[in-house]
Amino acid sequence: MTVFDEQTTTSVEFDHHSEEYAVNGAAINAELRAKCPVAHTDAHGGFWVLSRYDDVVAAAKNDEAFASGHTVNGVSPLGVIIPPAPVPMLPIEMDPPEYTPYRKLLNPLFSPAVSKTWAPRVTKWVDVCIDQVIEKGSFDLVDDLANPVPSLFTCEFLGLPVEDWYDYADIQHKIIYTPPDEREPLLVRYMETLGRVHSIIEETRKNPGEGLISDLVRAEIDGEPVATEMVLAMVNLVMAGGFDTTTAVTVNALIYLADNPVARQQLIDEPGMIPQACEEFLRYFTPQPALARTLTKPVKVRDVELNTGDRVLLSWASANRDETVFECPEEVVLDRFPNRHTTFGIGVHRCLGSHIARSELIAMVTRVLARMPDYRIDHDAATRYTSIGVINGWINAPATFTPGKRLGDEPLPGAR
Numbered sequence: 454m455t456v457f458d459e460q461t462t463t464s465v466e467f468d469h470h471s472e473e474y475a476v477n478g479a480a481i482n483a484e485l486r487a488k489c490p491v492a493h494t495d496a497h498g499g500f501w502v503l504s505r506y507d508d509v510v511a512a513a514k515n516d517e518a519f520a521s522g523h524t525v526n527g528v529s530p531l532g533v534i535i536p537p538a539p540v541p542m543l544p545i546e547m548d549p550p551e552y553t554p555y556r557k558l559l560n561p562l563f564s565p566a567v568s569k570t571w572a573p574r575v576t577k578w579v580d581v582c583i584d585q586v587i588e589k590g591s592f593d594l595v596d597d598l599a600n601p602v603p604s605l606f607t608c609e610f611l612g613l614p615v616e617d618w619y620d621y622a623d624i625q626h627k628i629i630y631t632p633p634d635e636r637e638p639l640l641v642r643y644m645e646t647l648g649r650v651h652s653i654i655e656e657t658r659k660n661p662g663e664g665l666i667s668d669l670v671r672a673e674i675d676g677e678p679v680a681t682e683m684v685l686a687m688v689n690l691v692m693a694g695g696f697d698t699t700t701a702v703t704v705n706a707l708i709y710l711a712d713n714p715v716a717r718q719q720l721i722d723e724p725g726m727i728p729q730a731c732e733e734f735l736r737y738f739t740p741q742p743a744l745a746r747t748l749t750k751p752v753k754v755r756d757v758e759l760n761t762g763d764r765v766l767l768s769w770a771s772a773n774r775d776e777t778v779f780e781c782p783e784e785v786v787l788d789r790f791p792n793r794h795t796t797f798g799i800g801v802h803r804c805l806g807s808h809i810a811r812s813e814l815i816a817m818v819t820r821v822l823a824r825m826p827d828y829r830i831d832h833d834a835a836t837r838y839t840s841i842g843v844i845n846g847w848i849n850a851p852a853t854f855t856p857g858k859r860l861g862d863e864p865l866p867g868a869r
């Protein structure tokens with residue numbers, strides 16, 4: 454593998470959506486870090502890639518020059534995805550000062566203390582999901598656990614009917630792994646789902662109750678109620694940002710533990726280690742490998758001049774394996790400390806849902822190790838995403854285990 458064009462110092466062949474990147478991403482990132490930390494590719498209209506920890510962190514902190522907006526200097530669509538998503542996700546694709554009141558509004562609703570009060574509901578949904586398969590001795594890590602749990606919980610957290618969890622979970626998962634040329638019917642379904650959420654927001658406005666949607670329709674920014682379109686864009690981001698990311702890291706973590714019996718036994722023997730191990734899974738598997746920015750002014754990174762309007766990809770995945778920051782970065786070290794990974798981003802846009810994501814990941818790993826400790830992955834049937842440009846995940850991961858007993862008789866709400 455050579456990603457370098459020998460004629461210049463910064464030009465590389467790099468596409469984070471390519472199948473090669475899905476297979477060899479860690480090696481490609483290591484080569485970039487070593488030989489071309491500020492690299493330019495012509496893929497997707499051309500963009501820069503920052504791969505060293507210090508550069509990624511400095512760029513993410515410098516939100517004045519490295520903008521996240523869907524529109525920057527009058528140009529749209531831009532935002533944090535390369536190639537850009539047609540519809541802006543908010544507030545992730547806004548910049549200060551317009552961005553700041555939205556973030557201020559959302560911060561207390563996602564605080565560590567509030568997220569902690571939700572933890573028993575997360576564990577409840579994990580156990581309900583495991584109950585559906587525990588007597589059978591077989592399940593799919595994606596379809597039966599890691600995809601349903603974030604959706605079931607998030608419906609409750611948002612105040613959406615929990616019976617609809619499957620529609621939300623299924624579309625968020627499929628739209629990520631389906632190749633762009635086959636995505637059209639899914640986009641239609643996606644828009645229908647958003648249409649349904651739009652109606653629910655309008656209804657909630659008349660009669661607010663519990664959940665984030667009610668909190669948002671009650672809220673005001675600059676003395677005005679938050680427009681339904683803005684509430685919808687925020688709810689959309691909570692689902693798009695919170696579902697498949699959490700699914701991906703959970704499945705990667707559980708596959709790793711199934712394939713590494715010593716590590717699995719260590720966590721079974723010492724469940725108190727699970728939160729720290731999950732932090733390491735977040736670093737090592739970096740479910741959202743990279744996000745983009747657009748330059749609002751010329752910037753020098755190392756000795757390379759980047760220009761106004763240039764697109765820049767911040768590789769969280771590469772930063773997380775930077776050998777100058779992490780000892781043995783290519784190894785999973787269950788009790789790694791400190792672990793200053795970039796998985797949830799850095800700077801003003803740092804992930805609002807990180808406490809919820811951690812709570813879901815820890816609960817799923819804990820309950821699987823407690824209730825089906827000998828699970829084995831059917832590697833011949835397990836399928837990875839062929840492109841990890843947006844999420845580093847698995848389409849399916851079937852597994853078998855010694856059957857156990859249900860804890861309750863509650864069925865999964867709604868229909869699949």
Ligand code: HEM
Nearest residue numbers: 544545691694695698699741796797798802804805806810
């Ligand atoms: C392991 C799971 C997750 C990962 C890896 C992840 C990753 C990220 C990253 C990297 C950012 C920063 C984006 C940037 O700098 O441009 C972000 C922002 C965000 N995330 Fe997460 N996320 C996860 C789970 C969640 C969950 C569960 C929720 C909601 C319940 C959520 C909601 C958000 C929101 C609303 C933002 C935007 C914050 C802002 O723009 O101020 N995320 N996430």
